[in-house]
Amino acid sequence: MPLNDLSRPELVTYRPELDEPADFDAFWTATLAEARSYDLALELTPVDAAMTMVELDDVTFAGWGGHPIKGWLARPAGVTGPLPAVVEFNGYGGGRGLAHERTIWAAAGYAHLFMDTRGQGSGWGDGGDTPDPVGSGPATPGFMTRGILDPHDHYYRRVFTDAVRAVDAVRAVPGVDPTRVAVTGGSQGGGIALAVAGLVPGLAAVMPDVPFLCHYRRATELTGSKPYAEITAYLAVHRDHVEQAFRTFSYLDGVHFARRATAPALFSVALMDPICPPSTVYAAFNRYGELGGEPAKAIEVYEFNEHEGGQGHQRGRQLHWLRDLVTG
Numbered sequence: 001m002p003l004n005d006l007s008r009p010e011l012v013t014y015r016p017e018l019d020e021p022a023d024f025d026a027f028w029t030a031t032l033a034e035a036r037s038y039d040l041a042l043e044l045t046p047v048d049a050a051m052t053m054v055e056l057d058d059v060t061f062a063g064w065g066g067h068p069i070k071g072w073l074a075r076p077a078g079v080t081g082p083l084p085a086v087v088e089f090n091g092y093g094g095g096r097g098l099a100h101e102r103t104i105w106a107a108a109g110y111a112h113l114f115m116d117t118r119g120q121g122s123g124w125g126d127g128g129d130t131p132d133p134v135g136s137g138p139a140t141p142g143f144m145t146r147g148i149l150d151p152h153d154h155y156y157r158r159v160f161t162d163a164v165r166a167v168d169a170v171r172a173v174p175g176v177d178p179t180r181v182a183v184t185g186g187s188q189g190g191g192i193a194l195a196v197a198g199l200v201p202g203l204a205a206v207m208p209d210v211p212f213l214c215h216y217r218r219a220t221e222l223t224g225s226k227p228y229a230e231i232t233a234y235l236a237v238h239r240d241h242v243e244q245a246f247r248t249f250s251y252l253d254g255v256h257f258a259r260r261a262t263a264p265a266l267f268s269v270a271l272m273d274p275i276c277p278p279s280t281v282y283a284a285f286n287r288y289g290e291l292g293g294e295p296a297k298a299i300e301v302y303e304f305n306e307h308e309g310g311q312g313h314q315r316g317r318q319l320h321w322l323r324d325l326v327t328g
Helices: 008-012 024-035 155-171 188-199 216-222 228-237 239-250 254-259 278-287 312-327
Strands: 043-047 054-062 068-076 083-089 111-115 176-186 205-209 265-270 297-302
Touching: 008 278, 024 155, 054 155, 068 155, 083 155, 083 188, 083 312, 111 155, 155 176, 155 188, 176 188, 176 312, 188 205, 188 254, 205 312, 216 228, 216 239, 216 278, 228 239, 254 278, 265 278, 265 312, 278 297, 297 312
Parallel strands: 083 111, 083 176, 176 205, 205 265, 265 297
Antiparallel strands: 043 054, 054 068, 068 111
16 A cells, blocks of 8 residues: 555654543543442453463453453463563454464563453454453444443553553563553554553553554544554445534544653654554654653654554564563
């Protein structure tokens, strides 16, 4: 796909006008306080995956509404800690898959919690195990428009809360150093990581790859690709819901979370990305940490890639960057 967004010099300086609601912080403070009123209910059940160098656990913890959220925890075998940790969030439509599939961070010496995404897991990969028991008003197929008319009802309010509780969970695991927890993810997972970056103090690092869920209005107007096209389809029918819908998304925008981040960050962006337009990624990157003390940040640019971004190349950069930052 050819370049279809701003030029690279324009991207580097792109700082769109904010549509951040005045009660953004109050909304999320109340949301997380409610979630933490439930016991974390952390459960770790050992998994026999015929691996000798990595220990694996089936994880359950309480997310939004006290709902049970699943995940996999991988740790280097025989190491009692204190271990640095990485919490990872998945791309749109995918689930946690199988326990043995994600062991690279454990092989590098980290505790690694891979969070299942509620209600997802049947679009690709090897499945998910976490239902979303909350209903929705009229919506297009997918997850973007579930609860679109009120931020209290929106699907991603629940998912972002689950993700914050995932950090709470990994910090509660025996042998994990709670001061050395990083978050990461690609696409949807990158957007979730940005939400956590803005909601959780004391993170050691943030690594969002080609992040989704940023600068919703521009993304919806610029790309015809799903998942943003789910919003387009909904608004093409519900013509009188435009302003109400984007008000909801203003409480869920990665740009607004990024502003509040305090941890060092390593982003990635693909300049030919038809799903998450580069300007939406730079909107979050350029404002990252501006309310959080201006932490160090960097962005890896993949000029000729689409939404796949850097893939293994980016993971290699993450491994070196995080090692130097967290393990010294």
